[in-house]
Amino acid sequence: MRVERFLTDSAARLADKTAIVAGKKRLSYAELDRMSDRLAAAISNRGIARGDRVVVFMDNSWEAVVAIFAVLKAGAVFSPINPSTKADKLAFVLNNCRAAGVITQARLAATAATAMVEAPSVKLVVLSGGGKAPPATGCLSFEDAIAEPSSASLPFAGISLDLAMLIYTSGSTGFPKGVMMTHQNAMAAAESITTYLENREDDVILGVLPISFDYGLYQVLMAARVGATLVLERSFAFPQVILNRMAEEKVTGLPLVPTMAAILLQMRDLKAGSLPHLRYITNTAAALPPAHIERLQALFPSARIYSMYGLTECKRCTYLPPEELLRRPGSVGIAIPGTEVYVVDDSGHRVGAGIVGELVVRGPHVMRGYWENPEATDKALKPGPLPWEKVLYTGDHFRADEDGFLYFIGRKDDIIKTRGEKVAPKEVETVLYGLPGVAEAAVVGVADPILGHAIKAVVALSPGADLTEQDIIRHCARSLEDFMVPKLVEFRDELPKTESGKISRRLIEEEMLEAAE
């Protein structure tokens, strides 16, 4: 079974049920199904073939949901990209996966156009909100496409072994890698998660996390799977607006990251019990401090809180059953249903309780690899216990307690988590070095009560260079997604180095820790 069946099956059962609420727009399952059928036919007729990669470069919007299901129905592979991505990085992704199509919106059209100049593989652009302007060659209007009734049936889309999506994730090398997930992978992950969350048809799920992030994306897929309603929002910038919406729509499920929780907890007028319909709250991407868990529970007494852990490479690894929360507030729990996790030492042997090692994952949700990157793939996927299988080495350090519950200790590599998003210091440093006047640069994470960690750039300037903190930040903002842009900048005469003369982030971090004491 393929992922688009989530939609078609729900549409068959619940045609008139509201699938998506997005601002003033409400779409039923039947409408969502019909629009994605039409868009699928339109892109298929214009050359998108089975297995082609189509980048979806959009805000959280009903149009993006239509786009995702349309790409799948056309037998193609979708790759959702963060809407704050700048042209250079978008071009990198387009070339990396040799994308055949881009589906985007008016607000992002200029960035997409700039990126596509460097990406000759793209032969079709679908633009939503482009207005009445005549479309450029190779540009299809989204609105026209979904209005065009499709008479001919779609070509054969593929089987569950086929790729469904490419989710790009940052790595320490500084270049993002495309995580390959088949329909089987996605089905397995969605089934497992909806099982432990006990998702039901009467759920109303808030979708404010970006769909370019697998956590946000799966709210779309899981809602479709169970026939629930998804309330889409573009941003948590105005939390009161979101809370009002949640009350209006009687939202039952709130997926959040610690930054969102911190923002909620900072609100002065939020009364306990204000969202009586809230049935569950989930957290992942970074740890929720036990003090925040406690306060969140006090604010939303009716909600079960799920602490979870995962990585894009397998979608999700563990969850803590809510009844364990009081007993073990620092734990991220046990393997999600239908999967297995264990902690290994440096030789790959399983270790006992209390011993720190690397977490390894096996299960039907584990990725097939990184797109056209066998070297990185071989570092992450290694032979498993059975001759035909690969297990995922997470690159994260964990320990298990006597009862088998897991605790996240730290990352093996330098990735910084800020606002729940991964930032590779190398990627930011590369951008810093692109600014004339920067002689040395290192990027580190600094503890921050809201962000988890804030990005700090430590820079040594060339003689005679006259750059300010503003100059550095502005320069980064031009090339990097918003969450990657340094919040703090420190200038030094020179950066600390190891014996071999390499700039050492570790030494900088140690100095910062000492200074804080």
Next chain:
Amino acid sequence: MQTEEISRQVREFIEENFLFQEEAELADDESLLDAGLVDSTGILELVAFLEGTLNIQVADAEIVPENLDSINAIVAYVTGKLAAAPAAAAVAA
């Protein structure tokens, strides 16, 4: 504080903290959200600035696009708040 002065300070704060494309012009009535200039932490910084520098108290329910999503909106909101609390305005001026 005069409206012009409020407007100047608000625009300066936004340009320094959110506007990173030097060539870009932010119109007075342009949506900060639509322009991709602010996210959840950005709005928090803006509120902190309004409370700290312009000396008003921002209630949770007032952190909405109608009050904060454009320079015009912010100026109107701040002017309204200061007019309603003349004692605070006298201290700020």
